[in-house]
Amino acid sequence: xxxxxxxxxxxxxxxxxxxxxxxxxxxxxxxxxxxxxxxxxxxxxxxxxxxxxxxxxxxxxxxxxxxxxxxxxxxxxxxxxxxxxxxxxxxxxxxxxxxxxxxxxxxxxxxxxxxxxxxxxxxxxxxxxxxxxxxxxxxxxxxxxxxxxxxxxxxxxxxxxxxxxxxxxxxxxxxxxxxxxxxxxxxxxxxxxxxxxxxxxxxxxxxxxxxxxxxxxxxxxxxxxxxxxxxxxxxxxxxxxxxxxxxxxxxxxxxxxxxxxxxxxxxxxxxxxxxxxxxxxxxxxxxxxxxxxxxxxxxxxxxxxxxxxxxxxxxxxxxxxxxxxxxxxxxxxxxxxxxxxxxxxxxxxxxxxxxxxxxxxxxxxxxxxxxxxxxxxxxxxxxxxxxxxxxxxxxxxxxxxxxxxxxxxxxxxxxxxxxxxxxxxxxxxxxxxxxxxxxxxxxxxxxxxxxxxxxxxxxxxxxxxxxxxxxxxxxxxxxxxxxxxxxxxxxxxxxxxxxxxxxxxxxxxxxxxxxxxxxxxxxxxxxxxxxxxxxxxxxxxxxxxxxxxxxxxxxxxxxxxxxxxxxxxxxxxxxxxxxxxxxxxxxxxxxxxxxxxxxxxxxxxxxxxxxxxxxxxxxxxxxxxxxxxxxxxxxxxxxxxxxxxxxxxxxxxxxxxxxxxxxxxxxxxxxxxxxxxxxxxxxxxxxxxxxxxxxxxxxxxxxxxxxxxxxxxxxxxxxxxxxxxxxxxxxxxxxxxxxxxxxxxxxxxxxxxxxxxxxxxxxxxxxxxxxxxxxxxxxxxxxxxxxxxxxxxxxxxxxxxxxxxxxxxxxxxxxxxxxxxxxxxxxxxxxxxxxxxxxxxxxxxxxxxxxxxxxxxxxxxxxxxxxxxxxxxxxxxxxxxxxxxxxxxxxxxxxxxxxxxxxxxxxxxxxxxxxxxxxxxxxxxxxxxxxxxxxxxxxxxxxxxxxxxxxxxxxxxxxxxxxxxxxxx
Numbered sequence: 001x002x003x004x005x006x007x008x009x010x011x012x013x014x015x016x017x018x019x020x021x022x023x024x025x026x027x028x029x030x031x032x033x034x035x036x037x038x039x040x041x042x043x044x045x046x047x048x049x050x051x052x053x054x055x056x057x058x059x060x061x062x063x064x065x066x067x068x069x070x071x072x073x074x075x076x077x078x079x080x081x082x083x084x085x086x087x088x089x090x091x092x093x094x095x096x097x098x099x100x101x102x103x104x105x106x107x108x109x110x111x112x113x114x115x116x117x118x119x120x121x122x123x124x125x126x127x128x129x130x131x132x133x134x135x136x137x138x139x140x141x142x143x144x145x146x147x148x149x150x151x152x153x154x155x156x157x158x159x160x161x162x163x164x165x166x167x168x169x170x171x172x173x174x175x176x177x178x179x180x181x182x183x184x185x186x187x188x189x190x191x192x193x194x195x196x197x198x199x200x201x202x203x204x205x206x207x208x209x210x211x212x213x214x215x216x217x218x219x220x221x222x223x224x225x226x227x228x229x230x231x232x233x234x235x236x237x238x239x240x241x242x243x244x245x246x247x248x249x250x251x252x253x254x255x256x257x258x259x260x261x262x263x264x265x266x267x268x269x270x271x272x273x274x275x276x277x278x279x280x281x282x283x284x285x286x287x288x289x290x291x292x293x294x295x296x297x298x299x300x301x302x303x304x305x306x307x308x309x310x311x312x313x314x315x316x317x318x319x320x321x322x323x324x325x326x327x328x329x330x331x332x333x334x335x336x337x338x339x340x341x342x343x344x345x346x347x348x349x350x351x352x353x354x355x356x357x358x359x360x361x362x363x364x365x366x367x368x369x370x371x372x373x374x375x376x377x378x379x380x381x382x383x384x385x386x387x388x389x390x391x392x393x394x395x396x397x398x399x400x401x402x403x404x405x406x407x408x409x410x411x412x413x414x415x416x417x418x419x420x421x422x423x424x425x426x427x428x429x430x431x432x433x434x435x436x437x438x439x440x441x442x443x444x445x446x447x448x449x450x451x452x453x454x455x456x457x458x459x460x461x462x463x464x465x466x467x468x469x470x471x472x473x474x475x476x477x478x479x480x481x482x483x484x485x486x487x488x489x490x491x492x493x494x495x496x497x498x499x500x501x502x503x504x505x506x507x508x509x510x511x512x513x514x515x516x517x518x519x520x521x522x523x524x525x526x527x528x529x530x531x532x533x534x535x536x537x538x539x540x541x542x543x544x545x546x547x548x549x550x551x552x553x554x555x556x557x558x559x560x561x562x563x564x565x566x567x568x569x570x571x572x573x574x575x576x577x578x579x580x581x582x583x584x585x586x587x588x589x590x591x592x593x594x595x596x597x598x599x600x601x602x603x604x605x606x607x608x609x610x611x612x613x614x615x616x617x618x619x620x621x622x623x624x625x626x627x628x629x630x631x632x633x634x635x636x637x638x639x640x641x642x643x644x645x646x647x648x649x650x651x652x653x654x655x656x657x658x659x660x661x662x663x664x665x666x667x668x669x670x671x672x673x674x675x676x677x678x679x680x681x682x683x684x685x686x687x688x689x690x691x692x693x694x695x696x697x698x699x700x701x702x703x704x705x706x707x708x709x710x711x712x713x714x715x716x717x718x719x720x721x722x723x724x725x726x727x728x729x730x731x732x733x734x735x736x737x738x739x740x741x742x743x744x745x746x747x748x749x750x751x752x753x754x755x756x757x758x759x760x761x762x763x764x765x766x767x768x769x770x771x772x773x774x775x776x777x778x779x780x781x782x783x784x785x786x787x788x789x790x791x792x793x794x795x796x797x798x799x800x801x802x803x804x805x806x807x808x809x810x811x812x813x814x815x816x817x818x819x820x821x822x823x824x825x826x827x828x829x830x831x832x833x834x835x836x837x838x839x840x841x842x843x844x845x846x847x848x849x850x851x852x853x854x855x856x857x858x859x860x861x862x863x864x865x866x867x868x869x870x871x872x873x874x875x876x877x878x879x880x881x882x883x884x885x886x887x888x889x890x891x892x893x894x895x896x897x898x899x900x901x902x903x904x905x906x907x908x909x910x911x912x913x914x915x916x917x918x919x920x921x922x923x924x925x926x927x928x929x930x931x932x933x934x935x936x937x938x939x940x941x942x943x944x945x946x947x948x949x950x951x952x953x954x955x956x957x958x959x960x961x962x963x964x965x966x967x968x969x
Contacts, residue, residue: 034525035184036061037205043178045213045299047170047278052156056178059205061147064184068142070135071150071184072191076176078132079194080108080159080166086130086193091162093689094196094483095743099162101773108159108166113179115152130193133182154178163196164363165296170278173363175296176200183408185525192410197486198478199402199409199416202293204523209287209295215279218305220323220359221297223289230285234321238307276301291354291523293406298361304329308336310343312352318343324362331388332362338392345393345427349511350400351518360395376425376458376495381450386431393427394420405518406525413478413486414550415531418494425495454573458492460607463576465489466555467608468645469638472688474550475528482688496556497549504546505539513538573607581606587617587629592825592833593656593669595623611636624656624669645682652676653819657705657826660721663713668723674819675702691741701731701818731756731818744771755790759801762786775878776870783889784863785841798859808842808856808864808889808905810949812849816840822954837922837949839866844887845922846907847949850941851934853900856891864889868911883911885922901930921950 038061043054062068079087083100091099115122115136127133142148156177159166165175182191183201190201211219218234225231278301289295303323310318320343322335339360343353382390398420401407407415454460465471465488472485474493481489502510517526517534528547536543549556563580570585582604589597599619604610613636618629630653637646658670676699683694708721735752745768752763764784771777785806789797803815813826816838825833829849837847842864848854856862868885876882886908894903909925924947935942 033063033065033186035063035181035203037181037203039205039207039209039295041178041207041209041295043209043211044282045172045211045217047172047214047217050158050167052158052174052177053153054156054178055153056151058150058179058181059147060142060150060181062142062144065144066184067144068138068184070137072182072189073134073136073179074132074176074182074191074194075110075113075134075179076132076194077108077110077156077159080162081131082107085132087132087195090195090197090479092742092744093691096162097743097771100744101771102160102162106160106162108157110154110156110177110179112155113152115150117148117150119151127191132194133191134179152179170276170301171363172299173296174298175294178295180294183525190408195410195479197410197481198413200294201406201408201410201525204291204293204406207287207289207292207295209289209297210284211287211297211299212282212284213299214301215281215283216276216301217278217299218301218303218323219285219297219299220303220321220361221285221287222292222295223287224355224357225319226286226288230283231319234305235307237303238305238321289355292403294403298323298363300325302326304332306333306336308340310340312343312347314352316352316356318353318355319357321357321359322362323359328362334385334388335360335362335392338389339396341389342393342396342427345430346397346400346423349423349426349514351404351515351522353399354404354522358396358399360392376421376428376456376492381432382428386434390424390428390431394424397423397427400518404522406523407527408525410478412475412528413481414474414490414494415526415528417490418474418498421491422495422498425499452570452572452574454576458488459496460573460576462488462492462496463555464608466553469553471553473552480688485688493556494550497546500549500556501535501543501546505541509539510535576606576608580604580610587619589617589619589628591655591657591823592828593624593659593671594621594626594628597621597628599629609636621656624659624667624671626656626669628655628671629653642684643681644684645680647678647680647682649678649680650676651678657813657819658707660708662722663720668708668721670706670708670723672706672819673704673726676700677702693737693739693741695737697733697735697737699733701733702728703730703819704728729756733818745769754804756804758790758797759804760788760790761804761806763806772870774873778867778869781843781866782864783842783866784861786861787859789859793859801859802857805857805859806841806862806891807858808862808891809844809846809848809854809907810837811840812837812847820955822952824952835946835949837951839920839951839953842887842889842891844889844905844907845885845909845911845949846924846927846931846947848931848934850938854930854934856889856894856901856905858891858893860892862889862891881913883913885909885911902928904928905930907931917953917956919950919952921948923948 036059038059040057041054043052045052060071079085080099082088083102088099091097113124115124117136117139120139122139123137125135125137127135136150138148158172158174158177161168161171161173165173165177167173176194180202182189183203184190207223209221209223211221213219218237219230225234287295287297300323302325304326306322308320310320312318320336320339322332322339324332324335339358343358347353376390376394398416400423401419402409402416405416405419409416461484462471465485470482470484471493472481472489474489474497476485476489478486478490505513513535516538517531520534521530528550532543532547535541563578565580565582567582567584569583571583572579572581582602583606584600584602587597587599587601589599591597597619599617601615601617603615604613605615612634614631614633616629616631618627620626621628630651632649632651634647634649638644639646652673652675654671654673656669656671660668660670662668678697678699680698681696683696685692704726706726707724709724710719710721712719732755733752735750737748737750739748740746747766747768749766750763752765754761754763762785764782766782767779768782769777769779787805789801791797803817807815813821813823813828813836816823816826821838823833823836823838825831825836828834834849835847837845839845842856842862843866844856844864864887866885866887868883870883886906888904888906890904893899894901894905905928907924907927910923912921912923914920923944935947940946
């Protein structure tokens with residue numbers, strides 16, 4: 001994000017010119033200067049109250065050719081202060097509600113700021129929009145070459161670790177914890193609020209940081225540890241001497257629940273919030289970092305530590321540490337060799353690691369949703385040890401283009417994420433090549449699965465985005481990426497692009513160019529023009545055409561290869577660049593009439609998805625002894641303009657829906673077939689990051705049904721069924737849909753029009769989810785339907801359209817007039833299958849099969865409100881998906897002069913939702929008096945278990961509910 005505040009007009013014009021001028025020319029503009037900020041920070045940790053008190057001394061040196069009248073400062077801890085900060089809003093956009101609903105004890109902020117310049121108080125101004133940006137008004141203009149000393153005390157309430165920084169109990173990760181100047185360069189000031197996306201962009205300088213905290217904390221931080229005594233203590237911890245107890249008396253005491261041999265401090269002498277008592281005595285550790293743009297530190301009393309040294313090619317010795325929780329010791333005990341290998345790898349191809357210390361930390365919070373770049377390279381062929389080595393390399397390697405190269409990670413996120421990812425891929429490839437040499441012993445099932453998985457999962461995921469035309473250009477601002485694209489485009493697509501450059505000039509020359517780029521621009525703020533200038537100068541080749549691939553969506557050339565068609569068992573995600581798979585597997589099905597159905601399925605639902613898709617599943621029914629099945633064909637267009645996607649489809653199915661025994665004792669079956677042509681038009685979203693989806697659907701249901709006639713046999717005076725011929729009907733359906741999938745208060749709405757020979761019907765459905773701060777929430781569904789006749793209303797029309805007429809109480813299988821829901825037994829009146837319902841019309845969850853007059857059916861209108869709510873965790877553990885529900889509705893006939901029921905009908909009870917709402921079980925407990933009075937007349941149906949109903953909502957299945965929280969059911 002670039003802000004043009006106080007930028008001279010000439011510089012504004014230069015910025016605009018930069019977007020129109022060839023990159024090599026831009027690279028020659030005079031922007032080799034950059035500001036310098038040198039720090040002395042003293043800070044003290046209070047681990048009882050989870051806060052910091054400190055004092056900063058900031059030497060700001062103006063190397064620019066401009067005179068400055070103010071300095072923008074980031075006070076980013078204030079991003080955690082309220083639920084209305086830019087950061088909180090962005091967390092909601094990314095599907096996270098925890099910060100929004102956090103309590104005061106989890107929030108964070110920075111205050112007690114009293115800025116002075118060379119000892120003189122200065123005036124500050126708050127940014128009018130963002131609470132985590134302030135402006136220092138300089139008492140005197142800061143001319144080129146001058147410097148000022150800015151000082152201030154500060155107090156920070158450390159937030160809960162929502163996003164990889166803060167605290168969890170007494171484990172601390174402190175980043176962005178002190179006031180820091182925004183970058184000022186030839187484009188102007190770069191003040192910006194703290195957000196989830198993008199990395200740091202700050203001025204380089206030196207840091208002297210003194211951290212005071214209880215004596216038994218291990219501290220990992222940016223830069224070099226300057227205290228020899230602290231180094232000795234860490235190395236003794238690394239040698240595990242501290243576990244034996246001898247170290248406790250000599251140095252920092254500690255107590256671990258899992259080690260009874262250690263001396264415990266009593267609660268009276270220390271803080272024991274997380275099972276490890278804090279030493280009542282404190283220590284001060286000193287870190288120094290040169291040529292850094294930020295200072296972060298970790299502190300934990302339970303860190304396990306490993307240590308070794310590494311002599312680099314220049315002869316400098318590097319101290320190598322790894323810090324990790326004890327529960328990860330089995331894996332992380334081999335971390336040091338992996339760290340050293342990663343350093344040597346990056347040094348060989350890019351440049352040497354500066355400084356004297358490197359510390360790699362495994363935090364207790366694990367991977368964050370934002371850090372979602374897929375594993376690079378051919379990970380399917382890597383062993384567990386190699387996967388760990390790759391994870392270590394990714395952590396180590398991020399230092400090269402994320403810390404040693406200070407590109408603006410919001411404007412040019414790909415310049416850090418993508419370049420690092422490219423080298424991660426090369427490292428993964430080297431591990432994969434090595435693993436082919438080593439013999440492996442794997443089960444046949446594991447080998448089978450390995451050959452089904454993608455060779456490069458990152459590229460597959462990116463290809464899906466590209467095929468769906470949902471990707472964005474690499475050069476997109478980090479804050480404008482969708483969450484999926486943020487995880488894929490800057491990293492994976494940039495790595496593919498760099499591989500294209502590497503192939504065009506050869507690996508050796510490419511590596512030479514990148515080493516020259518790194519050498520020239522380390523500890524500075526390069527932009528894309530600087531990278532391209534280095535590549536072109538070193539290779540002698542013009543890369544402007546190649547750079548254009550970063551500025552537009554779509555694949556990196558050469559694009560798709562000539563495609564092959566291959567059959568495969570079940571599925572395959574391998575070699576999807578050039579292969580379309582025909583997936584074949586066993587098909588199984590069941591309903592009460594056909595019984596078990598056995599067959600095959602054949603489909604081409606591949607990833608990335610094909611434009612033309614089909615699914616065919618012929619099934620032989622063991623009960624009805626007939627062939628059933630279903631099929632679906634579709635073609636998808638992705639046009640430019642108003643519609644984002646157009647899908648034309650044709651589906652069909654055939655199953656039994658009725659069974660009986662004729663007069664000869666033979667089983668006979670009735671059933672249905674349907675053919676459904678359809679068209680769906682998805683409207684284009686206003687912005688890429690929008691979570692509001694809008695679409696229009698058109699369907700025609702062409703349905704054939706075979707039912708029974710019944711005749712009275714005189715010999716036994718019993719009625720016996722005989723099968724009818726198929727009868728045909730149709731239904732046209734048109735719907736307009738809205739679905740807002742935001743994390744906070746999502747909703748959906750639908751307007752649906754239906755029409756057939758004798759009637760029309762209009763349905764309005766709205767669903768709203770109200771989130772609770774403690775988790776879960778309340779969902780409300782508002783439904784209304786209007787039914788009308790086409791032509792004159794007659795008693796015959798009324799009878800024939802009965803199943804189409806909306807009703808308030810539970811809809812049965814025989815009333816699923818489009819056969820769109822799965823039913824175990826559509827026409828059962830007793831037994832388990834008879835208790836299945838579908839949530840369609842009024843949704844009152846009480847079966848009134850025996851009382852037609854109590855169903856709230858109307859050939860005019862009905863309306864209802866259905867509410868369900870999760871229960872407090874204090875009552876029901878969250879692992880049990882139990883809810884309460886209440887349904888209330890009314891209908892036209894209830895407002896006549898002689899109504900069959902009371903005007904409003906209601907049902908309330910318990911609802912158990914399984915498999916993310918795929919199966920729901922309803923137990924009515926309270927209901928309208930008219931229901932209770934009538935149920936008393938049939939005691940055998942009035943038991944608690946007979947009133948329970950359930951729904952199987954396969955038609956609403958959404959895989960994303962298992963991947964992330966989509967609260968609307």
